[in-house]
Amino acid sequence: MIQLLVVDDHVVVRSGLIALLDGKNDIHIVGDAADGDEAIAKAQELKPDVVLMDFSMPPGKDGLTATAELKKLMPDVSILILTMHDDEEYLFRAIHAGASGYILKSAPHEELLAAIRSVAEGSAYLYPSATKRLMSEYLDKAKQENAGPYDTLSEREKEILSWIAKGYANKEIAEHLVISVKTVESHKSNLMEKLGLRTRPELVKFAMKKGLLNFE
Template identity: 45%
Template sequence: MLSVLVADDHAVVRSGLTYLINKQPGLRVVDEAATGTEASLRVEEGGIDILVMDLSMPPGENGLVTTKRLHDAFPKTKILILSMHDERTYINQAIKNGAMGYVLKSSPDTEVIRGLTVIASGKKYLDSNIKMTASDIDKINPDATDVELGSYQALSKREREVLPLIALGYSNKEIATKLFISTKTVEAHKANIMRKLDIHVHVDLVRYAIKHHLIEF
């Protein structure tokens, strides 16, 4: 039995997906998450074979960033993106960042089930309504370095979780509560983030996060 985590900011979507997935043999939803941060923390706890995740769960970290961070840290957890975004840039980047499947929310339920079945077998899956060109395939290069993010790559896994929350204006206490860590630990992560990114004031951190599409409002 494969354990599935459903992450979407709409409760009705999570409920519908959970009902649909639990009807399939060999699959069982063991938990739900409403934000990228919640999804990350749950994957960290272990026991998640497949993560079905929306790309847009504001306010919080950009779903494309969450996908890469989770794939880098937990490569055995297979990620299926379920999104309303059908733009090639989103699809290409999601696959490049480590998603094994991409399904459109506008597609019928059968696409979700087919996607889950295919990635569960270790293969990649794209919604049948998505037509990829040779140019698109060339852009999906898992070994490519994302120069655009620069020093962001130097941040630790936890620092990457803390950064979007700081940029969105959460207090140290609120961040500590969300991530189940102490306020002193949050302060230490914040200091390390600012130092590694060579940023000295909060407003510049916000500009950095927005410029590099690390957060959604």
């Protein structure tokens, strides 16, 4: 039986959640609270397995502050953040505070039940679009960490690198790309610095390795 503490500053919302959840065979509502301070006190007194914590509870202590403090006092308690904010900033803040899960108030009842059961078992829970968002950010970060110097160049810098390596002068490159000579020189300086190259022979050798000397 999952011992659940419901925390929300709106009486109607709390009552609705209690009515929805307390009738389930595997969930027992041990209590409820209206703000972060009350949630911390009730949690220490009632020892719930899971705290369903509202994100925003003005003017009382907010859910994230309460989550961080409660995790220090009761490391084993699982806290599921319930919020209307579908925003990655709030999501990351919740995870950083120590929450085991993050679910939207607009989620279907079945999803809320699944989330409570998931965090009660010690697993993490994020609503589907949040999981996709986190994975995307993780993959982007991994890609950046594994990227070589060439991958840090902008498309324009890569284009100018190719022209320089083929032996074209700055003025010729500027005319072809319809940009100023000064702009070409600026891009050249930046790309040379990013690649750690100092001379034209080094640049040509690098361009050959990257297959940038196709004159077609």
